[in-house]
Ligand SMILES: NC(=O)C1=CN([C@@H]2O[C@H](COP(=O)(O)OP(=O)(O)OC[C@H]3O[C@@H](n4cnc5c(N)ncnc54)[C@H](OP(=O)(O)O)[C@@H]3O)[C@@H](O)[C@H]2O)C=CC1
């Protein structure tokens with residue numbers, strides 16, 4: 001049995017896609033997350049039609065005890081909840097259950113491995129944005145695939161009948177770091193207050209992202225990470241690509257701009273749902289690693305300050321910063 005730990009945007013999309021293709025899944029989540037899943041919830045691939053998820057293939061649970069039936073656990077909680085997930089898996093899952101992290105950031109699989117044993121844990125990269133409607137529909141709104149470390153080959157096979165394109169890569173560390181570079185934009189998307197597509201079409205916002213990514217690439221180099229391509233462009237070329245004038249960018253990067261206008265980063269969803277942010281695992285991670293290497297990461301530092309004060313404010317009102325404020 002595949003058990004999804006964390007029935008949120010990613011967990012329900014992945015679990016729903018598997019169930020829609022006939023693979024039974026258990027979704028473990030908070031009681032409030034279960035209500036929209038009570039009837040037939042739907043999943044929808046990019047540009048596709050919504051598919052109803054057959055109730056007979058989905059077991060819903062709010063207690064970690066449901067991990068007892070797991071042969072594979074897909075960890076789909078935010079980074080701040082990874083240690084709790086590891087404790088629940090240790091307490092409730094069979095010792096031979098395999099554990100796959102589909103989370104952003106580059107440290108979650110290591111945290112899980114520290115608690116559960118490296119041989120049980122596979123690192124993964126979930127490459128596209130999913131938005132969740134209050135009524136229980138989970139839609140893919142950007143392009144991308146799922147990439148797993150080599151020990152995830154069985155799960156790749158399980159994904160084959162679904163609309164999720166999945167593959168393994170021996171350099172999963174390099175893949176996760178490249179995704180981390182892309183996720184430096186999660187905060188910028190929140191600060192801009194605009195959609196991901198509009199933001200990527202704006203050269204000023206791309207300039208900020210370009211600088212944030214260059215700081216991240218310097219850290220990756222200092223950490224000895226071999227960055228791996230995710231999508232069409234090698235990560236080392238991304239900062240220059242992002243700085244291109246709008247017309248050139250829209251021609252060269254048209255695949256990157258295949259984005260539903262509704263797409264917003266997961267940090268935007270966290271902000272509006274009153275959840276904590278993952279900033280410490282994204283831009284904050286780059287700032288910390290840069291300091292350890294004696295490097296500077298001023299743009300990521302500023303992004304962290306702005307995001308932390310936004311999340312600390314009593315009212316989570318729409319933010320509407322200009323890109324210029326970030327580059328001052
Ligand atoms: N959303 C997206 O488009 C993408 C997200 N990602 C990454 O995937 C990961 C998951 O993101 P996402 O799906 O957006 O997150 P969500 O916040 O939508 O879902 C996580 C769910 O897990 C629940 N949860 C946390 N701890 C427990 C627990 N101990 N028991 C039961 N339920 C628990 C949370 O509840 P509560 O909030 O109440 O704690 C929440 O409902 C993150 O690392 C994210 O960065 C990667 C690519 C795209």
Ligand SMILES: CC(C)(CO)C(=O)C(=O)O
Pocket residue numbers: 104126127128129130142182183185186264265266267
């Ligand atoms: C938007 C996307 C797919 C890439 O930055 C993402 O990972 C997120 O929303 O967390």
